[in-house]
Amino acid sequence: MDRLVFITGASSGIGQALAWRYHQAGWRLALSARRAADITQWAQAQGIPAERFRVYGADVAQTDSIVAAGRACIDAQGVPDVVIANAGISVGVDTGMREDLDVIARIYATNNVGLAATFHPFIDAMVRRGSGTLVGIASVAGIRGLPGHAAYCSSKAAVISYCESLRGEMRSHGVRVVTIAPGYVDTPLTQRNRYGMPFLMKAPRFADAAFRTIAAGRSYRVIPWQMGIVAKLLRVLPDALFDKAMAGQPRKHRETR
Template sequence: MTPPLVLITGASSGIGQAMALHYARLGYRLALVARRSQAIQSWLDAHAIRPENYVIYCADVAQSSQMASLAQACIAQQGLPDVVIANAGISIGVDTSVPDDLAVMANILATNVIGMAATFGPFIAPMVARGSGTLVGIGSVAGIRGLPGHGGYCASKAAVISYCESLRGELRTSGIKVVTLCPGYIATPLTQNNQYTMPFLMSPEMFANKAVRAIAAGSSYRVIPWQMGVVAKLLRLLPNTLFDRLFAGRPRKPRVTDPSD
């Protein structure tokens, strides 16, 4: 029998790369998507993953036409994926009072939200026709409450959580599972410049192990690690006055134009 196929966007580093390695070790074939295809190739070579077990697709998830073409190529070359993981994302601080930062925020939303819809969209009808498949959206605990200086990213991940919930309802009787994963702080390039405390910081490899288990179990929503889920729920329950006081003076996420970035 042909091994199952998983498609992962943002596969050139961090969470995407760790999940790709975990699935490869489970015997899955890989469809790996990123703008930096050479970075993926170097990583695959370093881990001795056999060429017949993967295909690299170079695309920008924010470009819906590219994602539609990618989906057609993937289905033609490798078949319809069993699991599609929309992981590609960017995290940059924004300051709404700075006009140039509105373009930065638009790029965050285009990549993190529209890019997810563009990733899922071309596979939905074929999966419905087959009667099976799993769509995985990578959200974040940052989507549960807004953090100072992090408006673009928090807004995008709040949208991801709601979008996946809507999609789950739409596909409830189709045989397709929609899984929302919300990482806490993971030691990846997205967090390496953070100038604030990151409780329960987790390695990408440990996240991948827990994430793949949650996907296999068909969990509709999972915060990883679970401790951050508890923290997020408590923060959600805090009155705004207490929440604002708690985060007053917290260092902001570095902006793209900040000298330290």
């Protein structure tokens, strides 16, 4: 069976690594990002045959843009077997700064509304077919709120809750919903971080673990597994101890710095 995967944020980082992993497994690729030319250049440099991939330029923060990309994918390549809503942004914010309120709005537009808009064009078609997998890329940062990370942490917490809700809605229709919460993955998104990143993974290793998780149809997984243990500990840590542990920790960089 010639399977098809649709991936957003495919121009770099996790999205690009996932695209390569699926290509290695023999899947056709539907790849979307704002920098569509970068995806095409990368795919050609990797020697991916032109008939095995298509690129759809879209900005997930613009609902009509990513919905149109999804519909174009269905028209050109058919209904995907797997849709991975990977596109996201991570930047620190300071609620006391007026300009950061606009940053918060953009993070939510990308990480939350954009995720739902990515899934939207495919849901009815998957329900009619009675099969398909929708994958939301969350983060261990969604487990607890970290100082300086308020927008990103809350957006990823929302991804976890949203996908859990959607999983319940889709279950009776044969459509799976998978939530993957990466720990620290070595990508352009994390390379500017000012703090230690335990259990840092290379993107290809993460992509392989994610590929196997999606294929198994698991509902939720933290990758790597070590960060899964950390996440469970953070979830049960009393507030007083959590606050003490976070005191004095470096904050994530703001967009203007």
